Amino acid sequence: MKVSLFITCMCDIFSSNVGKDTVELLESQNCDVDFPEKQTCCGQPAFNSGYTKDAKKAMKQMIKAFEHSEYVVGPSGSCVGMLKEYPKIFSDDAEWYDKAVELANKSYEITQFLVDVLHVTDVGSTFTGRVTYHPSCHMTRILGVKEAPVKLLESVPGVELIKLPLGEDCCGFGGTFSVKNSVISGEMVKEKVRHVEETKADYLVGGDMACLMNIGGRMTREGLDVKVKHITEILNTR
Amino acid sequence: MSIKVHEELSYKERVTDGVENDFMRQAVSSAQERLKKGRLQAAEELGDWEDWRSLGEEIRSHTIEHLDFYLHQLSEQVEKNGGHVFFAQTAEEANDYIKNVVKKKDGKKVVKSKSMVSEEISLNEALTDIGAEVVESDLGEWILQLDDDPPSHIVAPALHKDREGIRQTFADKKGYDQTNKPEELALFAREQLRKDFLAADIGITGCNFAVAESGAITLVTNEGNARLVSAIPETQIAIMGMERIVPTWEELDILVSLLTRAAVGQKLTSYITSFTGTRLENEIDGPEEFHLVILDNGRSKIIGSEFQSALHCIRCAACINVCPVYRHIGGHAYGSIYPGPIGAVITPLLDGYEEHEELPYASTLCAACTEACPVKIPLHEQLIRHREIIADRQKRTPKLERMMMAGFAQWASTPAAYQLSAKMARTALKPWSKDETITNGPGPLKDWTVNRDLPAPGKQTFRSWYKQREKEKKHDN
Numbered sequence: 001m002k003v004s005l006f007i008t009c010m011c012d013i014f015s016s017n018v019g020k021d022t023v024e025l026l027e028s029q030n031c032d033v034d035f036p037e038k039q040t041c042c043g044q045p046a047f048n049s050g051y052t053k054d055a056k057k058a059m060k061q062m063i064k065a066f067e068h069s070e071y072v073v074g075p076s077g078s079c080v081g082m083l084k085e086y087p088k089i090f091s092d093d094a095e096w097y098d099k100a101v102e103l104a105n106k107s108y109e110i111t112q113f114l115v116d117v118l119h120v121t122d123v124g125s126t127f128t129g130r131v132t133y134h135p136s137c138h139m140t141r142i143l144g145v146k147e148a149p150v151k152l153l154e155s156v157p158g159v160e161l162i163k164l165p166l167g168e169d170c171c172g173f174g175g176t177f178s179v180k181n182s183v184i185s186g187e188m189v190k191e192k193v194r195h196v197e198e199t200k201a202d203y204l205v206g207g208d209m210a211c212l213m214n215i216g217g218r219m220t221r222e223g224l225d226v227k228v229k230h231i232t233e234i235l236n237t238r
Numbered sequence: 239m240s241i242k243v244h245e246e247l248s249y250k251e252r253v254t255d256g257v258e259n260d261f262m263r264q265a266v267s268s269a270q271e272r273l274k275k276g277r278l279q280a281a282e283e284l285g286d287w288e289d290w291r292s293l294g295e296e297i298r299s300h301t302i303e304h305l306d307f308y309l310h311q312l313s314e315q316v317e318k319n320g321g322h323v324f325f326a327q328t329a330e331e332a333n334d335y336i337k338n339v340v341k342k343k344d345g346k347k348v349v350k351s352k353s354m355v356s357e358e359i360s361l362n363e364a365l366t367d368i369g370a371e372v373v374e375s376d377l378g379e380w381i382l383q384l385d386d387d388p389p390s391h392i393v394a395p396a397l398h399k400d401r402e403g404i405r406q407t408f409a410d411k412k413g414y415d416q417t418n419k420p421e422e423l424a425l426f427a428r429e430q431l432r433k434d435f436l437a438a439d440i441g442i443t444g445c446n447f448a449v450a451e452s453g454a455i456t457l458v459t460n461e462g463n464a465r466l467v468s469a470i471p472e473t474q475i476a477i478m479g480m481e482r483i484v485p486t487w488e489e490l491d492i493l494v495s496l497l498t499r500a501a502v503g504q505k506l507t508s509y510i511t512s513f514t515g516t517r518l519e520n521e522i523d524g525p526e527e528f529h530l531v532i533l534d535n536g537r538s539k540i541i542g543s544e545f546q547s548a549l550h551c552i553r554c555a556a557c558i559n560v561c562p563v564y565r566h567i568g569g570h571a572y573g574s575i576y577p578g579p580i581g582a583v584i585t586p587l588l589d590g591y592e593e594h595e596e597l598p599y600a601s602t603l604c605a606a607c608t609e610a611c612p613v614k615i616p617l618h619e620q621l622i623r624h625r626e627i628i629a630d631r632q633k634r635t636p637k638l639e640r641m642m643m644a645g646f647a648q649w650a651s652t653p654a655a656y657q658l659s660a661k662m663a664r665t666a667l668k669p670w671s672k673d674e675t676i677t678n679g680p681g682p683l684k685d686w687t688v689n690r691d692l693p694a695p696g697k698q699t700f701r702s703w704y705k706q707r708e709k710e711k712k713h714d715n
Contacts, residue, residue: 172602
């Protein structure tokens with residue numbers, strides 16, 4: 001199966017290891033992975049701030065970059081969720097609408113792809129540790145991926161999965177919200193960290209680097225000893 | 239006359255007040271958890287909740303699409319039942335009409351049941367101005383009235399107060415000398431209010447739903463106060479937003495089922511009262527005179543706009559009860575009597591962007607509101623739509639931000655520029671990085687690092703790793 005990696009700008013720049021793990025994970029499931037070099041950012045920072053015209057420029061670039069891909073798979077519920085919104089955004093644009101639909105239909109978040117398309121839940125990870133999972137908002141509510149990450153984590157024999165209290169609550173990131181409304185954002189992430197602490201887990205795992213960077217950044221600021229991992233890092237431990 | 243709350247403070251000041259108010263935050267977060275749990279449980283017990291939501295959406299959408307027809311039908315029915323109907327285009331028109339009714343009846347004492355629309359138009363102030371005594375009979379509203387404090391939630395207006403605060407208010411304003419036990423507090427309020435019910439000459443209620451086919455006004459309460467307000471005074475006035483209408487009893491049944499579950503997690507509230515206006519010859523109770531005031535106040539502008547579905551709202555507050563932003567700042571921070579996600583959507587529509595420009599940004603777009611809404615209003619999408627109007631169409635955002643976004647567009651649509659900057663990010667942030675961490679970032683990053691650290695961009699971008707790997711692969715072959 002031919003799969004194109006959608007790295008997301010955040011993982012490209014800040015967390016290349018997540019990209020590596022995603023590639024290796026897909027290859028371990030016999031996928032033939034390529035990386036369309038012309039990809040940039042999904043446009044979400046501009047779109048969610050109301051700059052639709054600016055966002056569309058980024059979106060068109062993404063549509064072009066993945067034009068020839070069979071499947072597009074990325075390690076972020078939020079960024080893939082954005083691709084899924086393209087048809088709505090280009091609904092009044094005859095030239096781009098069909099292309100937007102095509103990209104949306106072939107795009108998957110990595111855990112969604114593993115479970116729903118490849119029908120795998122046990123990926124052979126040897127990771128061991130006490131883990132709590134933060135189900136990020138866009139992954140669960142925009143993309144509708146709730147079960148897949150949990151199934152995958154539960155299938156890792158060495159993982160002890162502890163439920164995060166009020167896990168469904170936003171961590172306070174919200175893109176530009178974190179700087180525009182930094183006071184509120186700060187209170188939200190503090191509360192999230194309290195809940196992570198309550199689990200006494202050694203690892204906080206999630207499917208979106210932005211949320212993890214937010215929660216993780218607060219935990220290092222507080223000097224907590226909880227390690228932050230993207231779910232692909234857990235799944236690709238061999 | 240306006241829907242504004244604490245307008246003497248700026249948004250930032252209101253947010254700071256909220257965040258620093260530990261009592262309020264404790265009260266709000268425990269109420270949120272209780273209400274959220276109740277809603278989920280009630281939804282599960284009902285079964286097929288998603289189908290119910292779709293049905294609710296369908297009914298609301300149909301009704302608003304044909305609002306002119308149903309409003310006409312409603313007004314004809316109310317008049318047939320012996321009532322008077324007044325369409326008020328503005329808050330002022332509504333207040334003037336109600337003031338006239340009170341004056342004509344020589345009304346001295348007005349007793350009210352809870353009505354957010356009456357808050358929206360500042361009806362109490364208008365009536366006090368003409369010398370009438372107004373008494374709120376909903377327990378939460380009564381507490382706030384004694385304290386001269388605005389509501390912070392559309393269903394539980396005094397959500398921001400704990401029972402000790404309420405005891406204090408009763409002691410200060412009404413000479414209460416017992417404990418802060420809810421039973422004692424409620425009994426005291428009941429005794430006090432009973433006198434007002436019996437002495438009032440005018441009763442004013444809100445309206446959860448008006449049934450167009452019969453002209454019946456339906457009120458959903460847990461305290462029974464609306465029933466007393468609508469049964470005892472000789473003159474009765476109901477005030478409703480023009481969108482609060484259902485075609486027939488059948489749709490009322492469905493929407494009430496959704497409302498009580500979504501609002502408080504109950505199958506039904508303790509009292510659901512429907513009345514059709516004046517007392518008929520063979521009836522033993524009800525008013526002699528009945529007036530229905532139907533308020534526009536900016537709503538008709540929303541019809542036909544991209545925000546039309548905001549008019550589907552049944553005021554259950556489910557979106558408020560799940561909103562993590564609301565939890566930390568409370569209702570007053572929104573500066574509107576309609577707080578939370580639905581408030582952030584409708585306040586700028588009803589009262590303009592000028593003084594409510596921050597509201598669409600008071601959300602992380604986590605979509606918990608959209609998921610909770612029993613009539614499926616895409617609240618987070620409407621918040622983005624507001625932002626689009628503010629930024630793209632009306633160009634009200636700061637110049638620097640506009641330049642940054644234009645730069646973003648250029649960057650994200652030019653792969654070569656993107657690749658270069660991705661490579662350069664680490665070097666660019668080097669002056670602020672220590673041990674792979676940025677604790678005090680420059681520019682907008684400062685607002686980030688005030689609360690948490692930022693990792694320094696990685697030593698190698700993904701794409702350079704990938705390129706190297708491809709090269710090695712080729713070499714190996």
